[in-house]
C-alpha cells in the first residue's frame with residue numbers, strides 16, 4: 001500500500017506515517033462443494049494451528065454452516081408465503097418478514113456466543129460472516145496477551 | 147476524525163482531493179448542496195482517516211485542479227458534520243447504482259429506458275381502460291376488465307419491485323482482504339496483476355471462479371461483475387433485471403403477445419434445468435447437467451421461483467463502520483491504465 005501511495009500521489013509521500021499495528025486476520029473461505037448455500041471451510045488454517053484445536057474450530061464453523069443450511073432448506077410454509085407474495089405483487093413482503101433475515105440474526109448471535117466461549121479466550125475474534133458479504137469468515141488474531 | 151484528514155490533505159494537495167472523491171461520491175453532491183463553502187470537508191464523510199486519504203490518492207493519482215482549493219478550505223473550516231459522523235452503508239457506497247429514499251430504493255443510472263417503458267405501459271393501459279374496457283364491461287363481462295386490471299397491477303408491481311430493489315449486489319472487499327486471498331501482493335506499483343482463477347468443485351463438477359479486481363474477491367460461482375452497477379452481482383437472483391434493456395423487453399412483451407410465449411418458454415426451460423439466464427446466454431452448462439440441479443425439473447422450478455430468497459447482502463441502511471466499508475474506494479481502471 002505504501003509503495004503504491006507514494007508513487008501514485010507523487011508528492012503524497014511526505015504525509016506518510018506508520019499505521020498502527022492492526023490485528024492480522026485469516027479469512028476462512030467459502031466451501032462450494034455442496035452448491036451455493038453459504039458454507040465455510042471447516043479445515044483449520046495453518047496460521048491458527050498454534051491457537052486453537054482443529055476439532056474445536058471445525059465444530060464452531062459447522063455450527064455456522066448449519067444455520068445457513070436450515071435457512072436455504074425448502075419448506076411448504078415458505079413456498080405458500082412466496083406464492084401469496086407473488087400474487088399480491090410483493091405487497092406481502094411489507095407485512096411478513098423474510099425468514100432468512102431471522103437466520104441472519106441467528107448467525108450474528110452465534111458469532112457473538114462463539115467469540116465469548118471459544119475464540120475470545122484464545123486471543124481470536126470471529127467476524128460475523130454477514131459483515132463480509134458471506135464470502136468469508138474473518139478470524140482476527142488480536143494483539144493482546146492471552 | 148476530521149482532523150486527521152485535514153492534516154494529511156494539507157500535507158499533500160493531490161492526496162486530499164483524491165481521498166475526498168474516493169471516499170464518497172454522494173458526499174460531494176450532498177455537501178455542495180447543503181454547505182457549498184466546505185465541499186472539501188464533506189467529501190471525507192469525516193471518516194476519511196489518513197489511511198483512506200492515502201488509498202484514494204493511490205487509486206486516483208491524477209491531480210485534480212481544485213485539489214489545492216479543497217485542501218485549503220478543509221484546513222480552515224473544520225466542521226463537525228453530525229450527519230456524517232456515522233455514515234450508513236448507502237452513503238459510502240462507491241458502485242454505479244443510485245440509492246434513493248435513504249437507501250430503501252436502488253436503481254441503475256440509465257433513466258431513459260426506465261422512463262420510456264413506464265410511459266409506454268401507462269399509455270397503453272390508459273388507452274385500454276378508457277376506450278376498450280367500458281365496452282368489455284358492458285357487452286362481455288365485468289370479469290374480463292377486472293382480470294385485466296389485476297394483470298396490470300401485477301405488471302406494475304413487478305416492474306417496481308425489479309426496478310427498485312437490490313439486484314443482489316455483493317459487497318466489495320477491502321484490498322487487504324483480496325491480497326490476503328490471492329496471497330501475492332502487488333510487486334509493481336500501479337500495475338494490475340495477471341488475472342487469477344480458482345476452481346471450485348460443486349457437487350463433483352468443476353466451476354471456475356475468476357478474481358474480480360474491482361471487488362477484491364473471487365467471484366462466487368453464479369456471480370458476475372455487472373457493468374451497470376459496477377459491482378459483482380448474483381445472477382441467480384434478479385441481476386439481469388437491473389440491465390437497462392430489460393424494461394424495454396418488459397414493455398415489448400407487454401404490448402405484443404408473440405414474444406411472451408417465446409420468452410416464457412425459454413425461461414421455463416431454464417428454470418426447469420436449474421440454469422440462470424446469464425449462464426445460459428454464456429452457454430455455461432450446454433453439454434453437462436447443471437451442478438445446481440435438485441433432482442427433478444419440477445423441484446428446480448418451484449425452488450427457484452418460490453424457494454428461500456436470500457436477503458440483500460448490502461445492508462444499505464446499517465452503519466458503514468460495521469461493514470468496514472469506510473475505507474473502500476472506487477478504482478477507475480481506465481485512468482489507472484493510462485497513467486502507467
Ligand SMILES: [Zn+2]
Pocket residue numbers: 358359360361362370371372376377378
Ligand atoms: Zn466485481
